[in-house]
Amino acid sequence: MGKCEQCIIKQFNSLKSLTKDELIRISGCKTSKTIKKGEVIFEEGETLHGVYCVKDGICKLSKLSENGKDQIVKMVVKGQLLGQRSLISDESSNLQATALNDMEVCFIPKSEIISDLQKNPKFSFDVLKDMAHDLKEADDVIVNMAQKSVRQRLAETLIYIHDSFGVNPDGTMSILLSREDYANIVGTATESAIRVLSQFKKDGLISTIGKYIKLEDINGLKRIE
Amino acid sequence: MGKCEQCIIKQFNSLKSLTKDELIRISGCKTSKTIKKGEVIFEEGETLHGVYCVKDGICKLSKLSENGKDQIVKMVVKGQLLGQRSLISDESSNLQATALNDMEVCFIPKSEIISDLQKNPKFSFDVLKDMAHDLKEADDVIVNMAQKSVRQRLAETLIYIHDSFGVNPDGTMSILLSREDYANIVGTATESAIRVLSQFKKDGLISTIGKYIKLEDINGLKRIE
DNA sequence: AATAAAACATGACAGATATCATATTTAAAA
DNA sequence: TTTTAAATATGATATCTGTCATGTTTTATT
Numbered sequence: 001m002g003k004c005e006q007c008i009i010k011q012f013n014s015l016k017s018l019t020k021d022e023l024i025r026i027s028g029c030k031t032s033k034t035i036k037k038g039e040v041i042f043e044e045g046e047t048l049h050g051v052y053c054v055k056d057g058i059c060k061l062s063k064l065s066e067n068g069k070d071q072i073v074k075m076v077v078k079g080q081l082l083g084q085r086s087l088i089s090d091e092s093s094n095l096q097a098t099a100l101n102d103m104e105v106c107f108i109p110k111s112e113i114i115s116d117l118q119k120n121p122k123f124s125f126d127v128l129k130d131m132a133h134d135l136k137e138a139d140d141v142i143v144n145m146a147q148k149s150v151r152q153r154l155a156e157t158l159i160y161i162h163d164s165f166g167v168n169p170d171g172t173m174s175i176l177l178s179r180e181d182y183a184n185i186v187g188t189a190t191e192s193a194i195r196v197l198s199q200f201k202k203d204g205l206i207s208t209i210g211k212y213i214k215l216e217d218i219n220g221l222k223r224i225e
Numbered sequence: 226m227g228k229c230e231q232c233i234i235k236q237f238n239s240l241k242s243l244t245k246d247e248l249i250r251i252s253g254c255k256t257s258k259t260i261k262k263g264e265v266i267f268e269e270g271e272t273l274h275g276v277y278c279v280k281d282g283i284c285k286l287s288k289l290s291e292n293g294k295d296q297i298v299k300m301v302v303k304g305q306l307l308g309q310r311s312l313i314s315d316e317s318s319n320l321q322a323t324a325l326n327d328m329e330v331c332f333i334p335k336s337e338i339i340s341d342l343q344k345n346p347k348f349s350f351d352v353l354k355d356m357a358h359d360l361k362e363a364d365d366v367i368v369n370m371a372q373k374s375v376r377q378r379l380a381e382t383l384i385y386i387h388d389s390f391g392v393n394p395d396g397t398m399s400i401l402l403s404r405e406d407y408a409n410i411v412g413t414a415t416e417s418a419i420r421v422l423s424q425f426k427k428d429g430l431i432s433t434i435g436k437y438i439k440l441e442d443i444n445g446l447k448r449i450e
Numbered sequence: 451a452a453t454a455a456a457a458c459a460t461g462a463c464a465g466a467t468a469t470c471a472t473a474t475t476t477a478a479a480a
Numbered sequence: 481t482t483t484t485a486a487a488t489a490t491g492a493t494a495t496c497t498g499t500c501a502t503g504t505t506t507t508a509t510t
Contacts, residue, residue: 063364065372073364088350089357094364117350124349125313125342131356132314138363139288139298139319145370146412147290150497179458187371189498194458211506375467404488414468419488436476 003027004106009055012079014126022116022123030106035059041097041105042083048093050109052082057103058165058175061095062184072185073141074134075100075175077165084127087114100175145187153186154196155221158206162215172212228252229331234280237304239351247341247348255331260284266322266330267308273318275334277307282328283390283400286320287409297410298366299359300325300400302390309352312339325400370412378411379421380446383431387440397437 004027010016018026035041035057042048044064054076061074073095076082086093087110117124144153158173166174177185183193197213200206205220206213215221229252235241243251260266260282267273269289279301286299298320301307311318312335342349369378383398391399402410408418422438425431430445431438440446 063368065368067372069372071368071371073367085357085360088353089361091361094361117353118346121343121346121349124346124353128313128342128349128353128356131353131360132310135310135356135360135363136314136316136319138360138367142298142363142366142370143288143290143296145367146296147292147294178456190457191459191499192497195460195497198459415487416469416489417467420467420490423489 001032004030007055009053009079013053013081014123014130015053015081017123017126018116018120022120026108026112026116029112030108033105033107035099035103035105037099037101039099041099041103042093044094044096045092048083048086048110050107050111051084051087051113052105052107054078054080054082055104055106057105058100059097059103060100060181061097063095070096070184071187072181074137075161075165081130084130087117088127100177100181149225150186150188150192151196151199151224154182154188154193155200155205155224157182157185158200158213158215159218159221162218167214168212170209170212170214172209172214176211226257229255232280232331234278234304238278238306239348239355240278240306242348242351243341243345247345251333251337251341254337255333258330258332260324260328260330262324262326264324266324266328267318269319269321270317273308273311273335275332275336276309276312276338277322277330277332279303279305279307280329280331282330283325284322284328285325285406286322288320295321295409296412297406299362300386300390306355309355312342313352325402325406374450375411375413375417376421376424376449379407379413379418380425380430380449382407382410383425383438383440384443384446387443392439393437395434395437395439397434397439401436 003024004010004015005020005023010018010023015023015026030053032055041052041059056078058075058077059082060072061076062070062072065071076097082097082105083093117127144156148156161175161177162173168174179194179197180190182197183190186193197206200221201208203220205215205217207216208214228249229235229240230245230248235243235248240248240251255278257280258277266277266284281303283300283302284307285297286301287295287297290296301322307322307330308318342352369381373381386400386402387398393399404419404422405415407422408415411418422431425446426433428445430440430442432441433439
């Protein structure tokens with residue numbers, strides 16, 4: 001099993017602020033896991049006993065609404081930590097995490113890392129920064145949900161995913177989402193998401209290569225009202 | 226001017242985790258301010274140079290959408306800290322803060338409190354908990370915005386305000402908001418908010434005493450679809 | 451390869467909400 | 481008080497979006 005102190009992934013998250021000794025200790029108690037596409041990592045309401053460091057793959061964080069729809073609140077990719085909030089708040093998880101493709105994660109038990117949070121101010125400040133960033137993003141999502149049309153939200157979602165999670169060599173977006181996933185991000189009916197994406201394609205704003213989507217006219221997408 | 230170490234307000238926020246010495250130092254550099262109803266405390270995009278501890282009154286945190294509407298994202302009341310996020314992230318404020326009634330606040334310069342955040346782990350863990358809580362609330366708002374009708378959101382907003390911010394002796398909600406404010410919380414047109422509230426009144430779910438709203442049938446409001 | 455099951459697509463229609471117009475009431479200012 | 485402005489109210493209408501139905505394509509399974 002790999003060692004945390006040598007793992008490059010940690011550069012991308014708060015774990016980089018741990019000391020070498022702390023990392024070695026963490027390394028000793030972590031467990032690596034492979035998670036298959038579609039698998040649920042943790043459920044809404046479940047008590048988490050640690051955090052996951054995502055070494056590879058992508059997952060979605062969603063919450064079941066009363067109307068039976070699964071609202072995707074956030075996506076977590078390679079390099080990020082999963083379940084940070086439950087580490088801090090002692091509450092059960094507010095969200096469900098589901099793998100969007102095959103994932104490699106390291107699970108770090110809460111008992112091991114919580115003491116670092118209490119003792120290493122650099123680390124806790126880093127987590128704080130992460131959380132502040134998430135909060136800002138969440139506020140922006142609230143405004144978009146409240147004030148923008150489905151077309152606008154879908155266009156912005158495409159741009160967000162394109163810019164945040166990268167593209168394949170052929171220019172298609174590296175993340176593969178079903179129309180239902182898009183609908184659940186934007187908060188609309190699956191049929192509506194399908195319709196809007198079809199229209200975007202007709203209008204030359206996007207194209208598809210196999211199941212992958214390529215943004216053909218980002219400025220056009222930005223101009224949508 | 227009052228002394229932080231003796232101020233009861235701090236019991237309600239993270240400042241309670243500061244040591245007596247830290248509080249005395251903070252006390253020496255803080256400035257008290259009175260803010261009048263409607264006054265803007267800080268604007269979107271403004272660089273904040275500290276945090277506000279709200280001693281009295283209520284303010285709204287909002288963000289201007291591209292369509293010209295002001296989406297209210299959160300409300301901050303007596304006892305809470307205002308501008309926490311900007312303390313951590315070094316970025317300019319993402320939101321505008323506007324007083325909803327006359328307020329009493331203490332301004333604590335960033336330079337003074339940032340060192341406590343770095344050195345006092347109990348304090349920073351407390352701020353972390355606050356932030357985690359805000360994040361959870363924000364996620365819930367996202368789901369509500371995305372999946373629920375205007376009627377439902379308005380009903381829930383009424384209940385939320387009623388439960389969170391208290392009632393007057395006559396049972397009316399202590400916070401006075403315009404119909405426009407309600408519209409900007411639920412993310413709808415002012416006319417729609419007016420219409421829905423009128424309907425609630427006709428249905429006996431709420432009543433009004435002067436400009437104040439009283440919830441007459443909370444269970445009825447909860448049952449709205 | 452044949453079959454079943456998802457995922458995607460599209461039409462028709464209903465319902466919710468935004469917009470525009472216009473009163474009416476309430477609060478503020480002269 | 482009178483005047484003006486702001487907030488609240490309500491109707492008419494258009495638009496957006498959800499729902500239901502149905503069909504096609506793609507993917508998975510036997």
